[in-house]
Amino acid sequence: MATMSAFHTLRxxxxxxxxxxxxxWRNNVYSLTTKSCRLRCLQSxxxxxFSSRQHNxxxxxxxxxxxAPEEQLPPPTKIPVDLVDKLERLALVDFRTKQxxxxxxxxxxxxxxxxxxxxxxxxxxxxxxxxxxxxxRDDTAxxxxxxxxxxxxxxxxxxxxxxxxxxxxxxxxxxxxTAMLRHSEF
Amino acid sequence: MxxxxxxxxxxxxxxxxxxxxxxxxxxxxxxSTSKLKCSSQPVAEATSAPQQLVGVVGLEIHAQISSNTKLxxxxxxxxxxxxxxxVSFFDASLPGTLPVLNRRCVEAAVMTGLALNCTINKxxxxxxxxxxxxxxxxxxxxxxxxxxxxxxxxxxxSFLGGKKRNQVIRxxxxxxxxxxxxxxxxxxxxxxxxxxxxxxxxxxxxxxELVMEPDMSGGEExxxxxxxxxxILQALGTCQGNMSEGQLRVDANVSxxxxxxxxxxxxxxxxxxxxxxxxxxxDFEIQRQTDVVQRGGTVKNETRAYDSxxxxxxxxxxxxxLQDYRFMPEPNLPPLIVFxxxxxxxxxxxxxxxxxxxxxxxxxxxxxxxxxxxLVQAYGILPEHSFTLVNEDGLMEYFEAVMRATKxxxxxxxxxxTNELVGLLKQQNTSVxxxxxxxxxLAELLELQEAGHISSSVAKQVFQEMWRSPGKTGAEIIxxxxxxxxxxxxxxxxxxxxxxxxxPDEVCAIRSGNKKVLNxxxxxxxxxxxxxxxxxxxxxxxxxxxx
Numbered sequence: 001m002a003t004m005s006a007f008h009t010l011r012x013x014x015x016x017x018x019x020x021x022x023x024x025w026r027n028n029v030y031s032l033t034t035k036s037c038r039l040r041c042l043q044s045x046x047x048x049x050f051s052s053r054q055h056n057x058x059x060x061x062x063x064x065x066x067x068a069p070e071e072q073l074p075p076p077t078k079i080p081v082d083l084v085d086k087l088e089r090l091a092l093v094d095f096r097t098k099q100x101x102x103x104x105x106x107x108x109x110x111x112x113x114x115x116x117x118x119x120x121x122x123x124x125x126x127x128x129x130x131x132x133x134x135x136x137r138d139d140t141a142x143x144x145x146x147x148x149x150x151x152x153x154x155x156x157x158x159x160x161x162x163x164x165x166x167x168x169x170x171x172x173x174x175x176x177x178t179a180m181l182r183h184s185e186f
Numbered sequence: 187m188x189x190x191x192x193x194x195x196x197x198x199x200x201x202x203x204x205x206x207x208x209x210x211x212x213x214x215x216x217x218s219t220s221k222l223k224c225s226s227q228p229v230a231e232a233t234s235a236p237q238q239l240v241g242v243v244g245l246e247i248h249a250q251i252s253s254n255t256k257l258x259x260x261x262x263x264x265x266x267x268x269x270x271x272x273v274s275f276f277d278a279s280l281p282g283t284l285p286v287l288n289r290r291c292v293e294a295a296v297m298t299g300l301a302l303n304c305t306i307n308k309x310x311x312x313x314x315x316x317x318x319x320x321x322x323x324x325x326x327x328x329x330x331x332x333x334x335x336x337x338x339x340x341x342x343x344s345f346l347g348g349k350k351r352n353q354v355i356r357x358x359x360x361x362x363x364x365x366x367x368x369x370x371x372x373x374x375x376x377x378x379x380x381x382x383x384x385x386x387x388x389x390x391x392x393x394x395e396l397v398m399e400p401d402m403s404g405g406e407e408x409x410x411x412x413x414x415x416x417x418i419l420q421a422l423g424t425c426q427g428n429m430s431e432g433q434l435r436v437d438a439n440v441s442x443x444x445x446x447x448x449x450x451x452x453x454x455x456x457x458x459x460x461x462x463x464x465x466x467x468x469d470f471e472i473q474r475q476t477d478v479v480q481r482g483g484t485v486k487n488e489t490r491a492y493d494s495x496x497x498x499x500x501x502x503x504x505x506x507x508l509q510d511y512r513f514m515p516e517p518n519l520p521p522l523i524v525f526x527x528x529x530x531x532x533x534x535x536x537x538x539x540x541x542x543x544x545x546x547x548x549x550x551x552x553x554x555x556x557x558x559x560x561l562v563q564a565y566g567i568l569p570e571h572s573f574t575l576v577n578e579d580g581l582m583e584y585f586e587a588v589m590r591a592t593k594x595x596x597x598x599x600x601x602x603x604t605n606e607l608v609g610l611l612k613q614q615n616t617s618v619x620x621x622x623x624x625x626x627x628l629a630e631l632l633e634l635q636e637a638g639h640i641s642s643s644v645a646k647q648v649f650q651e652m653w654r655s656p657g658k659t660g661a662e663i664i665x666x667x668x669x670x671x672x673x674x675x676x677x678x679x680x681x682x683x684x685x686x687x688x689x690p691d692e693v694c695a696i697r698s699g700n701k702k703v704l705n706x707x708x709x710x711x712x713x714x715x716x717x718x719x720x721x722x723x724x725x726x727x728x729x730x731x732x733x
Contacts, residue, residue, distance in 0.1 A: 090316075090510055126311070126515035134520045136539055139254045139290035143274040144261030150270060150278050160269040161383035164320030166375065 058118060068113040077108045239479060241472035242449055243408050244400035244439040245359075247415065248393050249425040250369065250432070251294045257368050257392035258285035258328065265431055269385040277390040279323035284518050289541065291392035292335070294424035295366050296524060297546050298394055299336025301418050301553060302361050306543050309523055310335045312366075312516035317509075320384050321371035329395070331513050334365035335522065341398070342555055343414035345406065346570055354569040359411050360399040369393050394425070400439065400449065404472060405465030412436055413461055417554040417576065429460050436464055440471040442479060450475070450485060455499050457491040467492035471499050557582060565589065565596035574604045580618035581608070587625035594632045602632065606646060610653055622656035623649065631660035643717040644669045671720045675727075678711075678719060682727045685710045696732045704728055 055061070079101055088094060095104065147160055156163035253263055261274040276283035299306050311333040314326040339361035347355040371389035373382045396415070402408045416434060419425040426433045441452035455471055458464045470492075475485045490499040525531050527544035552560075558572040561582065567575075575582040585603045589596060607628070611618065631652070635645040644664075651663045664670050672678060685707055686693055695703045704725070711724050 086510070090512065127517050127520060129520040132520050133535065133539070134287060134522050136289035136292065136541070137255075137260065137286045139288055140260070141255050141262040142260035144259075144272045144277075146275075147268070147270040147273065150273055150275075153278075153280075156381075158381075158383055160271070161374070161385060162270070162320075164373070164382045164384050166377070166380050166382050 058122065068116040072116050073109070073112045074115055076112075077105065079105055079108075237444055239442045239476045240445055241404050241468070241475075242400045242441050242443060242452075243402040243404065243468055243472075244452075245396075245398040245402070245408060245412065246437045246439070247396040247398065247412070248369075248435040249298075249396060249415075249419055249427070250434070251291050251392035251394060252424060252426050252433075253288060253290045253294065253392055255288055255290075256390040257288055257291050257366065259390055260286070261390070263391050264387070267387055269383075270387060272387040273389065277323075277386055279325075285328060285516075287519065287522070288392060289539075291366060292522065292524070292541050293546060294392070294422075295335045295364055295394050296541060296543060297422050297550065298396075298419065298424045299339060299364050300543070300547055301422055301550060302336075302339035302341050302364070302396075304336035304339030304361060304364060306336050306524060307333055308526065309333065309521050310366075311521050312519040313513050314516050316512045316514075319370065319373075320382055321373045321386070321389065323371070323386065323389065327368050327370065328516050328519070329367035330365035332515075334363040335524075336364040337362065339364070341411060341415060341418075343407075343411045344555070344558075345410035346573065352568070352570055357401075357407060357411075359401040359407075362397040362399055363395075364397075365395045367393050367395055400441075405468035408438060408468050409461045409465035412464060413577075414554065416461075420579070421551050421553055432459075438464065438468050438471070440468055440475065441485070442472055442475045450479070451487050453485065453487065453499075454489045455492055456489060456502065457493075459494075463492060463494050466494075466497055467499055470497060474499065565600070567596055567600045571600045571604055574608065575600075578608065578611075578618060584618050584621070584625050588629045588632070591626055591629035592632045592636070594636050599632065602628065602649075606649055610650075623652050627652060627659060634660055634664065638671060638720065638722075640664060640669060640671050641712075641717055641719070641721060643712075644671070647717075669718060672715050672718050675723070678723055678727055681711055681714050681719070682707075682724065682731055685714065686728070686731045693732050704732065707732070 084095070084101065095101065151157045151160065151162065154162045250263075251257070255261060256263060256274075256277065259274040259276040261272050261277055264272060274283075276285065296306055310330055312328050313331040315329050315331065316326040318325055341359050341361055342356060343359065344354050344356040347353050369388050369391040371384055371386040373384060375382050398411065402411060412434075416427040416429075419427045419434070428434065429436070436458050438455045438458065439452045440455055441450040443450040453471060453475070455467050458467050471490065478485050489502045491502040492499050524541040524543055526542075528537075528542060531537070531540055531542070554576045557576050558569070561567060561572040561575055562569055575585055581603065584607070585599065588599055588603065592599065607618075607621065607623070611621065628649070631645055631648060634640050635642055640648065645660075648660050648663050648669060651667070652658060652660060655663075689707065689710070692703050692707055696707075707728050708721065708724055711728070712719050712721075
């Protein structure tokens with residue numbers, strides 16, 4: 001799916017964006033006192049593009065940004081009603097107005113620009129932390145026992161339980177949907 | 187509000203706990219019942235006609251990791267705690283909370299993987315699997331979809347088959363993968379008030395999902411495989427394996443096809459909470475699909491629930507008809523790295539931070555299959571007895587302790603342990619560790635029998651008495667109740683003479699060559715002396731008197 005590629009951070013792209021905000025980061029890095037390991041990791045990544053001699057030719061020397069020319073992009077994605085239906089079910093959101101659809105199509109069009117980036121031979125990256133060791137915790141209880149505090153946040157509770165509607169509320173069936181759409185803007 | 191409060195406590199009371207049946211040789215019997223049922227059906231006789239439909243079974247097993255705390259949070263893991271008392275901010279998915287992986291859970295998964303001959307992935311990855319359900323507060327579950335911690339293993343299981351059910355049949359099932367993932371919370375459906383009560387105590391508890399390839403052909407094999415897995419997990423201590431408490435949850439993928447043809451459309455059977463029901467549910471489902479296909483119909487790909495009352499599987503309404511889990515890499519967890527051995531640890535890594543495969547391998551306990559083979563080898567007992575010893579928690583240790591303290595032959599001791607001891611344990615519904623008769627006390631009693639102080643029937647009588655009055659030794663009971671063997675020759679001669687005199691027909695038969703009748707006279711003498719006569723002496727005397 002077109003939208004999926006937007007989720008994948010590509011190594012080249014991520015370095016570029018990190019590089020561009022590098023100064024900003026550097027200024028803030030030392031003032032932050034939280035989890036130092038995360039920050040150290042970020043630092044190392046930030047500094048690498050500048051310190052490493054072997055510069056990846058796919059990564060621009062300086063940060064640049066310009067919209068990709070329309071003719072380089074794949075044909076614009078049109079969202080069929082069926083797909084809207086599916087997305088609404090999956091994400092439990094409601095965007096069945098013309099504006100909602102336009103917004104989605106624009107977002108996909110924006111993400112289409114990623115197709116222009118040549119990523120051949122570049123391994124996708126999951127996270128900027130991926131070369132860090134994953135911290136492993138001891139198996140000792142340190143938290144929990146805050147039912148009262150948590151239950152206070154809920155709209156409905158019964159005794160010590162959270163209360164939810166019975167099962168998932170089914171969204172309207174496609175036939176009902178079509179009938180509804182006939183009366184809406186499109 | 188008051189009304190719903192009452193409903194909540196009623197719901198709580200209605201959560202019936204199925205009593206945990208102490209697993210033992212019962213399994214063998216359990217399976218055999220299902221087999222009997224199965225063999226009356228055409229499916230089981232696939233060998234005669236090549237066109238016969240055969241069942242294909244794969245399993246997906248969720249094993250709750252036995253740990254103090256959850257997979258990604260430091261809240262305790264405990265069964266039957268007050269609702270929502272074991273929930274951290276992360277478990278409730280409050281914004282800004284982050285997962286912190288529990289080392290114990292990783293070690294448990296690696297250990298389980300090693301015990302199942304898996305390849306341990308030195309690098310594994312976490313993913314988010316999205317779905318909406320009220321007991322999953324984050325809207326996604328953290329799992330290992332792309333690269334699980336262990337892959338490509340094999341579980342060897344055996345069961346007793348053959349006509350007399352005393353033949354050990356050994357089979358393999360491939361383990362596709364073992365992945366770490368979070369458990370969900372629990373939903374209590376309150377139909378009266380049209381609402382669902384959510385308890386998040388279980389939310390975030392570490393699970394190992396084990397995927398078994400469709401290498402099994404029916405309920406009996408699947409049950410034996412799960413039972414073996416259960417024993418392995420319990421031996422490792424990585425999962426308590428209690429199905430009725432949900433520590434081990436089994437879903438079965440069942441299809442039928444003709445041998446050599448592609449696999450048929452499968453159904454997924456859920457809601458199976460014991461090994462016995464697993465066998466029954468699978469056999470029912472195979473039969474149902476066979477009927478459908480033979481009638482010319484097609485099997486629908488669906489999820490079915492097993493109803494233990496009716497013994498049937500029924501279509502289950504899916505959580506969502508349209509399943510698209512929208513997997514994505516978990517951005518908050520870097521890849522999980524485990525190391526082959528201490529030499530491969532990178533410099534500067536904190537040793538207590540590293541999970542080292544070699545160290546875990548060295549700590550693996552003796553697994554049930556090895557135990558059984560060793561018992562058969564070392565003591566010359568029958569394979570079915572080795573099953574009983576390994577199936578009942580602590581029974582093997584009990585048997586071996588008795589063996590160390592007695593000179594009695596293993597084949598005799600095994601009878602005592604698997605019949606007398608297990609019989610009383612079952613009757614009292616208790617476990618080996620609660621046996622009032624210690625291995626030492628039993629050994630002492632057996633020594634008395636071996637030395638000829640008491641007969642075997644008296645020994646059994648004394649054993650019952652020892653059970654009833656714990657702390658008393660066998661010797662004390664024998665003295666108190668005057669149960670010692672009668673070896674007073676004069677007394678024995680008197681009783682034997684009496685029996686011989688009053689049974690002229692039997693004596694006649696013996697004299698004319700039918701020596702077996704002597705046993706009947708021996709029985710009568712024993713009856714007269716309440717089983718306390720020295721059998722060797724009695725036989726000698728009777729032979730003398732009837733010659």
